[in-house]
Amino acid sequence: MTTMKRIAGELGVSITTVSKVLNNREDIGHATRARVLAKVAELGYQPNAVARSLTLRRTHTLGIVIPDLMHSFFVEIVAGLESVASARGFGLLLCSSNEDPAKERDEIELLRQRQVDGIVLASANASGNSDLLQRLNALGIGLVMIDRDDHPAVRCDRVITDDEEVGRLATSHLIDQGCRIVAHIAGPPIVHAKRRADGYRAALKEHGVRGRAEWIARGGFKEADGYRAMTRLLSLKPRVDGVFAANDPAAIGAMKAIWDAGRRVPDDVKVVGAGDIAMGDLLRVPLTTVSWSRENQGKRAGELIFDRLGPDAPDKFRRVIIPPELVVRESTRSR
Amino acid sequence: MTTMKRIAGELGVSITTVSKVLNNREDIGHATRARVLAKVAELGYQPNAVARSLTLRRTHTLGIVIPDLMHSFFVEIVAGLESVASARGFGLLLCSSNEDPAKERDEIELLRQRQVDGIVLASANASGNSDLLQRLNALGIGLVMIDRDDHPAVRCDRVITDDEEVGRLATSHLIDQGCRIVAHIAGPPIVHAKRRADGYRAALKEHGVRGRAEWIARGGFKEADGYRAMTRLLSLKPRVDGVFAANDPAAIGAMKAIWDAGRRVPDDVKVVGAGDIAMGDLLRVPLTTVSWSRENQGKRAGELIFDRLGPDAPDKFRRVIIPPELVVRESTRSR
DNA sequence: TAGCTTGCCTTTAACGGTAAAGGATGCTAT
DNA sequence: ATAGCATCCTTTACCGTTAAAGGCAAGCTA
Structure with a gap:
């Protein structure tokens, strides 16, 4: 191992001198500095970060x-x-x-x-x-x-x-696309999911679109949760024409439920997720989602x-x- | 910061003694050991891994x-x-x-x-x-x-x-599934890809299935490479009924090319990839692949x-x- | 010409820990 | 008694680096 000690030894200078050269201190003479640098290059010296960390x-x-x-x-x-x-x-x-x-x-x-x-x-x-x-x-x-x-x-x-903005963006988009019976598949009882639901409600209000308690289905963050929740929502009258699921796996589950019920995405029901899981655009029907970097x-x-x-x-x-x-x-x- | 020095100081013992207790050395008396451990717990001492690394x-x-x-x-x-x-x-x-x-x-x-x-x-x-x-x-x-x-x-x-086994498994499987005109979309010119191609050829030989140079299309590891290569393969006569692509993205590209040509997977052409990219089973047609952990x-x-x-x-x-x-x-x- | 600067380098100590060797004490065996 | 030994703890040195203070000679000031 090449250490500063070795460099100092071979040159007959002190370790501190070597240290100073390497740290670009001003109080080292031109000649000495050059000698040290040459030796450093010759021996391929690399500082020991562990020792450095200890003092610094x-x-x-x-x-x-x-x-x-x-x-x-x-x-x-x-x-x-x-x-x-x-x-x-x-x-x-x-x-x-x-x-x-x-x-x-x-x-x-x-x-x-x-x-x-x-x-x-x-x-x-x-x-x-x-x-x-x-x-x-x-x-x-x-x-x-x-x-x-x-x-x-x-x-x-x-x-x-x-997260509230996530819910707001998703819901507003559904409304913009013409949905009027907009449901929400809520996530698990954690802040994230709750805020997304808040955003959903806020967007409905801002756009003057009706909301009903039964249009918020308790779901979860997994595909199966989305499937179950959507299955329930599909039985409602008037028919739900847009769903915002609390995250992408749930949205994928929702789409599967919609297909299994013989209905179409996006023609009969539009679906928005959140989180943009990788490959989300390789799905049978690529999923609209609200995402962030x-x-x-x-x-x-x-x-x-x-x-x-x-x-x-x-x-x-x-x-x-x-x-x-x-x-x-x-x-x-x-x- | 709590260091061994501080512990030693408060107890009136040497630093080495503390070190020995913490390293379970045998030559520390029962009473002293207990006192040290008590102080360690009291001060919530955690060893400094940097210092430790330096000596060890x-x-x-x-x-x-x-x-x-x-x-x-x-x-x-x-x-x-x-x-x-x-x-x-x-x-x-x-x-x-x-x-x-x-x-x-x-x-x-x-x-x-x-x-x-x-x-x-x-x-x-x-x-x-x-x-x-x-x-x-x-x-x-x-x-x-x-x-x-x-x-x-x-x-x-x-x-x-x-990698050769990768090619062999993929190709043998296509043959087992009844394919007789089995093509290969080769990867870039690196060892990996070449070995997979070797495996492809070996499998054809082992099964006594005909191989032709034009059934090996130069491709690459990207989706677009697979698409281009497959487009070329689709124009061949007799019609290719099975393709082994050097990796999954290329296989996905190949599938898209097949669909764009109005043909079906797996009915008209069967496709195997390699590498098992995540979510590979969420595709429109889930992709058979050769994979390893x-x-x-x-x-x-x-x-x-x-x-x-x-x-x-x-x-x-x-x-x-x-x-x-x-x-x-x-x-x-x-x- | 004593005293002060300046430039350049070295000495010393420290970071927080471990290893090796070195006491001091009391007990056992002769 | 006393060498020998085990037990338990301390001293010293070192890991590789940086910071602070110190030393020394040459040049400058008064």
Whole structure:
């Protein structure tokens, strides 16, 4: 291994001198500097980042904890974060919690022990770990939570999506396409899903379109949930001609239910999802959806952390809201 | 920050004593051990992994370099590696090279500077970086290459897929399903693709089925490549009734070409792909494909590294071959 | 010509931990 | 008594780097 010690030894200078050359300090003479640089090149010296981290108390590494690597959703966030981290010469420690709060805890501890400079938490987990998270602050470790608007006790930056706007965009679009009996397949009882339902109701109101309680079907985030909910909605009179499902898998389930009932998408019923799962446009009937850039979420999360690591760290914690946008496809085409 | 120094100070013992307790050494008295552990719990001490790495010369961290985070293929490898790494308390530094050899080089240097214990390279890049890779060995950094059978100069463990078997399985299946004019949409001129073509030819021979040069269409790995190649194949007489495309995107392109030509899958032409891209079964006609477990690839890669890090490291470098298997879906159903 | 600057390099200490060798104490065996 | 030994803890050194303070000679000032 080539260390600064070896370079210093071979040149007969002190280790500090070598260090100064490599850090571009001004108080090293022209000749010495050149000799050191030549030796550095000759031996192919590479600094030891571990030792560096120890003295500088900065590892130039970020950590990210996601619930599931198999879900493209989170991977895209990782990709966004990776790009900003890498651009700044930061490494990225990746942890997957497998939706398990206990493992999430372990992962956070691992990141903390490794002295990462910041942690991005893209967790879907219930709280429980807020004590841990709070301590990060005191340790000078930046924390950004993605899509978590709860944990109010944890003071940190956040990147969130505007779920109400998601519901509003989807519903308005259905109305614009001529739907008048617009139903909603609600998600599970979590904030995300509730806000989307709020947006649905708001849009109906704004457009002066009638809404009825029975047009909101309790569903879930899975395909089967969407199928069941839609099956119930299809039995209603007057006939539902537009559905906004709380997410894409549910919307896909809804479409299947519609077909199984012998009806057509979009001719008889128009369908909008949310979340834009990968390949959503390879479906039998490509699905209109409301989506937002997850890569951007990751990027913004990284930027928030870097702001906090820099010299002029903001004193307040910020909330970055990623605007959703409508992706129109076949499932809402009007004749 | 709570350090061993602080614990030692508050208890009036030496730092070494604390260290020994935490490392379960035998030469610490019962009473002292208890006092130390109590203080550790009281102050919520967590060891500083950076300092630990510096003395132990082990970071308990693996690095992985992949070409593209947006491709589920590589993400699954990452997931496999993450699971074994995490199970052993290892961290995982994730790097994406964006298919750029220069960036790949940078990423490898980053990992090396950070003193990772091992690197998994799931690269699609042309060589060029073999000098760098070779030096890793000397530094005691384990290296595993995934799906790279070239770089023969680089001595390291490898995890590879049996591409010839991929071609053989796909082609045999088409023949079993009754196809007699079996075409192949070849990939780009890289080893992978060539071996798959070899397997295609071998299977034809083994089954005594006729093959003709014009039934091998030069294509590529993208959907558009498959579309173009298939368009050409469709003009041949006698009519092609089965196609093995070098990978799934090309197969999807081929299916689109078939439909655009007014023909049906699988009734008129059966199609097999390779690689099993995520959501492959959500297609209009679910695609039969030959696939292998990428998660397993990642896992095996991790195991190879851990073997090498352990006390009884194998003296030879190993090649682990992941066997492919056929995933039968709609696109090759026979009446 | 003593004293001050300036330029250039070195010494020392520190980051937080581990390993190896070195005491001090009390007990056992002769 | 006393060497020998086990037990338990401390001292010292080191991992590879940076920061702060220190030293020294040459040149300049008064």
